[in-house]
Amino acid sequence: METALLCWCAALCVIDFLLMGWDKRQSKREGRRVPEKRFFFLALLGGALGAILGMYAFRHKTRHWYFKWGLPAILLLHLALAWFAWEYGIALL
Numbered sequence: 001m002e003t004a005l006l007c008w009c010a011a012l013c014v015i016d017f018l019l020m021g022w023d024k025r026q027s028k029r030e031g032r033r034v035p036e037k038r039f040f041f042l043a044l045l046g047g048a049l050g051a052i053l054g055m056y057a058f059r060h061k062t063r064h065w066y067f068k069w070g071l072p073a074i075l076l077l078h079l080a081l082a083w084f085a086w087e088y089g090i091a092l093l
Contacts, residue, residue, distance in 0.1 A: 020055055048078060055067060
């Protein structure tokens, strides 16, 4: 079960990272952009680390306070939930 959860989070991290790069590319080309709520939705589902890494790797969305503080807050929430589940023996799936 833990392997499935880790694979899920890894896949969402990769998707969120790539979406951040795609949105940066589209912003330079004035093309169709990725809605900001999509980044947060994927982050809430488990892709927060990928969104944070993509944000700084592509230097994209770093001036928006809700990205700068919101994505790390989601990541900390996920880490706290994982620690709580580990500490008290709660199955996540």
